[in-house]
Amino acid sequence: MEFRNMTSAKAGPVTNANTAPIVYVVDDDISVREALEALIEQAGWRPLVFASAQAFLSHARAKTPSCLVLDVSLPDLNGLDLQQRLVAERSDMPIIFITGYGDVPMSVRAMKAGAIEFLIKPFGDDALLDTIQGAIERSSKALGHTAELQALEQRHALLSTREREVMALVVTGLLNKQVGGELGISEITVKAHRGRAMRKMGARTLADLINISVKLGVLKRD
Known part of the structure; x- marks a missing residue:
């Protein structure tokens, strides 16, 4: 040295x-x-x-x-x-x-x-x-x-079980009607859960929600 x-x-x-x-x-x-x-x-x-x-x-x-x-x-x-x-x-x-x-x-x-x-x-x-x-x-x-990942994990933990289910299906590209069919709930109910999930996760658009899901490991990017 x-x-x-x-x-x-x-x-x-x-x-x-x-x-x-x-x-x-x-x-x-x-x-x-x-x-x-x-x-x-x-x-x-x-x-x-x-x-x-x-x-x-x-x-x-x-x-x-x-x-x-x-x-x-x-x-x-x-x-x-x-x-x-x-x-x-x-x-x-x-x-x-x-x-x-x-x-x-x-x-x-x-x-x-x-x-x-x-x-x-x-x-x-x-x-x-x-x-x-x-x-x-x-x-x-x-x-x-x-720090960002920890904040997202904390937000995700605050979602209800149904909100997490809806979020997991929406980010795969399914339409609200298709999500409703998968979960046995109405399209209107899907929209309500989807909106609450996006607000809680701080996502303004579906693209934001997809990126968040990738960071959390909820969605695997090809």
Whole structure:
């Protein structure tokens, strides 16, 4: 790593320390942790550094845009094994691997498991900062998608059983009369349930309702 004069590092947006995106660092080398902590802080993000995977796992992680700068070789759980664990638990947290050594199989394994970069020490500050910036943007989008999905799931849960049934049939392209035939209710009743379902789901048009159904998994898009 080339830890140059900090004023030469690319700076991120100025943010409040409590709301700034978090960059987690897990590396057992104290000199690397200290240098990365200073670099990340200067760039406008909030660094949280750990000497081991277990220390990192023991720390409660906030639901805020974040990424993880992770050394491959660690004293307890190694970086690749930690990555495997995090894929299921925190898919919204991109991982950037750093290592003093590496080989093709190792980097391929990391990238196939979802790592966004595999940097070999020494690397330049700008290379790391650019990668962190992209990771934070990816994390922000992932968190936004998760929040949107949770809101839709909450709205869907508020639908009555009949409203859910009508919604599930309407989005497949059936006409109100056909939906009524499937459910054994009148066309007028179908229209009433359909209207209430659309209002509760925040759908202004049938196309909106179809897109919502795809996001919820109620409808599979071909």
